[in-house]
Amino acid sequence: MSQAILLTPGPLTTSARTKEAMLSDWGSWDVSFNQLTASVCNDIVQIVKGQATHVCVPMQGSGTFAVEAALGSLVPQTGKVLVPSNGAYCQRIARILGYQKKDVVVLEHAEDEPASPDRILAALIADPGITHVAMVHCETSAGILNPLHDIALVVAAQKRHLIVDAMSSFAAIPIDLTTTPIDALIAASGKCLEGVPGMGFVIVRQDVLESAKSNSHSLALDLHDQWIYMQKTGQWRYTPPTHVVAALRSALDQFHEEGGVSARNARYQKNCAALVAGMRTLGLRTYLADDVQAPIIVTFHSPDHPNFQFSKLYEGVKAQGFILYPGKLTQIETFRVGCIGAIDAKDIFKATEATARTLHDLGVISSI
Numbered sequence: 001m002s003q004a005i006l007l008t009p010g011p012l013t014t015s016a017r018t019k020e021a022m023l024s025d026w027g028s029w030d031v032s033f034n035q036l037t038a039s040v041c042n043d044i045v046q047i048v049k050g051q052a053t054h055v056c057v058p059m060q061g062s063g064t065f066a067v068e069a070a071l072g073s074l075v076p077q078t079g080k081v082l083v084p085s086n087g088a089y090c091q092r093i094a095r096i097l098g099y100q101k102k103d104v105v106v107l108e109h110a111e112d113e114p115a116s117p118d119r120i121l122a123a124l125i126a127d128p129g130i131t132h133v134a135m136v137h138c139e140t141s142a143g144i145l146n147p148l149h150d151i152a153l154v155v156a157a158q159k160r161h162l163i164v165d166a167m168s169s170f171a172a173i174p175i176d177l178t179t180t181p182i183d184a185l186i187a188a189s190g191k192c193l194e195g196v197p198g199m200g201f202v203i204v205r206q207d208v209l210e211s212a213k214s215n216s217h218s219l220a221l222d223l224h225d226q227w228i229y230m231q232k233t234g235q236w237r238y239t240p241p242t243h244v245v246a247a248l249r250s251a252l253d254q255f256h257e258e259g260g261v262s263a264r265n266a267r268y269q270k271n272c273a274a275l276v277a278g279m280r281t282l283g284l285r286t287y288l289a290d291d292v293q294a295p296i297i298v299t300f301h302s303p304d305h306p307n308f309q310f311s312k313l314y315e316g317v318k319a320q321g322f323i324l325y326p327g328k329l330t331q332i333e334t335f336r337v338g339c340i341g342a343i344d345a346k347d348i349f350k351a352t353e354a355t356a357r358t359l360h361d362l363g364v365i366s367s368i
């Protein structure tokens with residue numbers, strides 16, 4: 001069995017213990033599985049200190065299913081949503097709202113520019129019809145970190161609602177719901193919690209969720225209905241991703257043993273620093289300035305050399321046990337390397353060595 005290390009933003013490399021947690025079958029109606037779900041949801045709310053105000057509603061599917069569920073259930077049909085955009089996941093929010101036939105205002109930013117609290121404030125003042133702001137915390141397209149706390153204060157001061165896609169930052173970058181006002185925070189099992197993919201979740205203010213009955217355009221993605229049913233029965237509506245929940249329970253145990261958000265953040269910071277330093281010695285340039293780079297995924301400019309092709313780099317590095325990720329920027333040629341998952345700086349160092357050997361074999365760099 002190949003055990004390649006995934007340097008991708010999810011699915012990502014999971015520990016042996018997380019994989020082993022999937023070796024049992026669970027009955028979806030069984031009390032032990034219901035307890036598993038409840039304990040996972042409890043832990044998730046506590047990671048962002050939301051237990052006094054927020055509840056966690058899990059949702060089957062990949063992260064986008066949970067984003068679509070949150071937007072569909074929490075934004076009423078008459079709502080109008082401001083989306084500060086600096087990448088593909090922001091655009092996906094606008095696209096989802098388009099499917100739901102809701103009013104959207106996209107506030108465009110450059111892909112290397114963090115979302116601006118001042119521009120958001122001006123947009124909210126200019127258009128009192130805007131009811132919600134929907135943003136991405138770490139825009140995984142380029143790997144940029146948006147200033148969530150400052151934006152949240154602006155949105156709250158303007159008495160609008162805030163929905164945050166924290167998919168690639170949750171559990172790795174600190175978020176404190178007691179000091180950062182957020183209506184709903186969305187993430188998933190298979191990112192920085194280092195579980196396997198298959199379930200998303202929305203951490204939502206209980207009062208906001210209570211007033212969201214019959215908003216949803218979709219039955220399967222109705223967050224309010226999922227929550228009511230789960231409260232009544234302890235069960236998921238419809239078949240739960242049982243093995244994913246069991247793996248996430250184990251991944252959460254390991255997260256706590258590691259030392260929680262601060263320890264995970266420190267490990268990812270080290271991974272990111274090792275990656276950037278190693279790649280820079282090969283002459284590769286990062287797309288983002290260091291001060292806006294999140295320690296989640298790094299975008300590199302493709303080397304300006306006729307022999308360079310990402311597919312060749314990918315194959316060469318894969319043969320040495322590492323999986324890279326293509327770029328996702330609209331204008332320029334880039335590729336990405338993830339810093340997250342059950343990996344450490346030694347793995348990153350080996351990946352930069354594999355990159356060096358491959359670029360040398362391709363004739364893109366002359367010495368290693």
Ligand SMILES: *Cc1c(COP(=O)(O)O)cnc(C)c1O
Pocket residue numbers: 009010062063064065067089136138139140165166167168188
């Ligand atoms: C991974 C990710 C998602 C969800 O993507 P899926 O492929 O549906 O899991 C959404 N937003 C961001 C910022 C992400 O990194």
